[in-house]
Amino acid sequence: MKYGIVAFPSKKVQDFANSYRKRYDPHYALITPHMTIKGVFEANENEIKKIAENVAHVAKDHKPFTLKTSKVSSFAPVTNAIYFKVEPTEDLISLHKSLNAIGFNDDETYAFVPHITIAQKMNASEHDDIYPQLKMIGAEFEEQIDRIHLLYQLEDGSWTVYETFRLSGAE
């Protein structure tokens, strides 16, 4: 089964992101707007119990972090995805590293570029057409995130929550 760990921004940010995702993101109906903190990984039902325990430990060790978005950016030409750029604060990077230390990571290793996707799966010309428009929306938000969510994927591609973990660390 496929799992992933995300943070959901506030309703305000999600509604704002959705106003664009609705048109530009084919994953719009599969999951609400989110920032991935630990990318998709495979685990079976026994493994996930142990993983969830480990995530609980990580969450107890980390305090809530500030999710600050500053602008709209793009992964092109690597991949034609447009997103709200999330500031890679020390707290967030540290949380990401601790979650990856659990194991069960993607085979491929990417640099961690925290983001909230609002458009994807476009061809190059669609991307080049839409990107300048989306750049202008100026996604400036700042909020506290005090929980993370372990999700799993259904056969139709949609994501269901497995468990929520409060970031309850002192620092």
Place this chain on the structure above:
Amino acid sequence: MKYGIVAFPSKKVQDFANSYRKRYDPHYALITPHMTIKGVFEANENEIKKIAENVAHVAKDHKPFTLKTSKVSSFAPVTNAIYFKVEPTEDLISLHKSLNAIGFNDDETYAFVPHITIAQKMNASEHDDIYPQLKMIGAEFEEQIDRIHLLYQLEDGSWTVYETFRLSGAE
């Protein structure tokens, strides 16, 4: 903001339900297959913190319950919704009552008929056409549910998880 409390059945049951919801349930993309335990209610961001604390207490007092579905049924003629009928066990009814005792309930009071919706928003003739077909699928499942989820609704109608609560009571 609108909130609700649900249980998600296993991936197997969700995939099975989705194979029908995809065609027959316009809420298909808004939420994954679920059983509502506390119906939609309104609360603001301060109220929900207190409510979440109360839900945590309820979850600590209740043990995991058996979710047993036996057949496909329909709410027609009250409403044209078709669902997997969930056996109203004592554990489940008790959990439902405890969650409603928190307050913030629907104005209208319905009897609690636990179910997993697979088709809705049809007109009467569509319903009467589809219902006999769906009745034949024979939804017989039995599994343990050890957690419940507090969700909130975005402006586009989709649901995001606010928090998960483990049913950790001894009995």
